[in-house]
Amino acid sequence: MDRAPGLSVRLKLTLSYAGFLMLAGALPLAAVWIFILRHLPDYTSVPGGVLSRTTLLRDFASAAGAVLLLLLMFGLAGGWILAGRMLAPLTRIADATRLATTGSLSHRIRLPGRRDEFRELADVFDGMLERLEAHVAEQQRFAANASHELRTPLAISKALLDVARTDPHRDIGELVDRLHAVNTRAIDLTEALLLLSRAEQRSFTREHVDLSLVAEEATETLLPLAEKHGVTIETCGDITPTIGSQTLLLQLTMNLVQNAIVHNLSEQGTVWVNTSVRPKTVVLAVENTGETLTPRLVSTLTEPFQRGTERIHTDHAGVGLGLAIVKTITHAHDGTLTLTPRSAGGIRITVELPATAPHTGR
CATH class of the missing domain: 1.20.58 (Methane Monooxygenase Hydroxylase; Chain G, domain 1)
Known part of the structure; x- marks a missing residue:
């Protein structure tokens, strides 16, 4: 948007420095006038003759004017240099911002020196660029x-x-x-x-949700699939009240349980679904038997279209977005998703969400 032209920050700082310096110089001169010169007699004896008060005041005014002019010139020159040095970090940040607007997100400011307000601003901007670059790469x-x-x-x-x-x-x-x-x-x-x-x-309506009831509904819905794959589902847990979308949290739980069923042992597999309450959060944990997974592989499973094993050709093989959806729904509810490989094979996935007081409807 168009804005009216105005003075630059550097010029404003320069004028401020020069004005403060002139004020600092004018104060002692005013003190000399108030406490000394105004009380002088009309004529004062000096070596070599008599000096009138008018002449002394005229000479003082001339000298004071020269001093103030010198202070003004020194304040403008020094203020311009000091303001430039002070604003140099902002110039670097502005240049980095211009590069970012062109689509270049790989550069960093990396402002040197001790930590101060400018260094903190530059570090925050570098962190933002890093997150944007990672987000853009992920979206691509x-x-x-x-x-x-x-x-x-x-x-x-x-x-x-x-x-x-x-x-x-x-x-x-x-x-x-x-x-x-x-x-x-x-x-x-x-x-x-x-x-x-x-x-x-996050375009959803938030309401009171009990994760234990959501887990119960998901396991009952997927029980035929578990029986088809020869997998046993064991559920337990406490009342786990939170706030969010009932539909999305059900989808999250369905995805976790379905993945635990499909990616399991070929026979006599087990899935454990548990809900628990912590001081400030509620936890949904889904654990299953299965192939041994490495921590490196597990860390990639929440990426879209990533699978822990080869593509499974079944009617419930999924489209490779199951855990990506779980991750997104968890973050949309201000929660934390943790994936941990089991030493005996399989994986344990926990979703931790903010807890609320139990909701009692009428």
């Missing part, structure tokens, strides 16, 4: 992965249709089933992306 990876994942079912659909066009004797029922499966996967991926975007924008 996400966009690339999402494009790839969306392109795959579309390419498969096109290939199936091309085959059907060139082979009129192909089984139509089989073609329809495969197209239905591919289309279902594309819809699931699109809905997951929309859910992820909604959680990131």
Whole structure:
């Protein structure tokens, strides 16, 4: 937006320094006038003759004017230099800001010297640039992965249709089933992306939620899937009141339990779902048996389209956004997500959210 032109900060500081210096010089001169010169007699004897009070005052005024002029010139010159040195860190920060507006986020100010207000401002700006660079890189990876994942079912659909066009004797029922499966996967991926975007924008209504009831609903819903995979679900816990979106927290719990079921032992696997209360937080923990995972691999599982094992070709294989959605929903509720590999195999995932007083409806 257009603004009216004005004095620069450097010029304002320069005038302030010069004005203060002149004031500091004028005070002693005024003191000399008030306490000494105004009380002199009309004529004063000096070596070599008599000096009138008028002459003495005239000489004093001339000398005082010269001193004030000298102080003004010195204050302007020195103030300009001092202001420039004082504002040099702001110039570096402004240059870094201009670079950031052009899309360059890799540079850092790294202001030298001891910690002061300018150094703190520069360090905060460097931290902001670092977080922005990481966020932009993550969004770019996400966009690339999402494009790839969306392109795959579309390419498969096109290939199936091309085959059907060139082979009129192909089984139509089989073609329809495969197209239905591919289309279902594309819809699931699109809905997951929309859910992820909604959680990131925090565009949801907050209400009182009991995580223990959410966990109970999720496990009951996914019990047939667990039975199909030969997995046993064990649940326990306390009343865990928090505030958030009932729908999103249910989706979070469903994703955790479903991942724990699907990524489990081939037979006789177990999933533990537990809720607990801490002094200021409530905790939902989902733990399962399974393959042994390294801490390095576990640290990447919340990235979009990352999987701890090879892609699983089942009807509940997911679209690679399960834990990414869990991470986003957790952060949208001001919570903490922790993934820890189990020494015996499998993983333990905990979601810690702010606790509230139990809500009693009428």
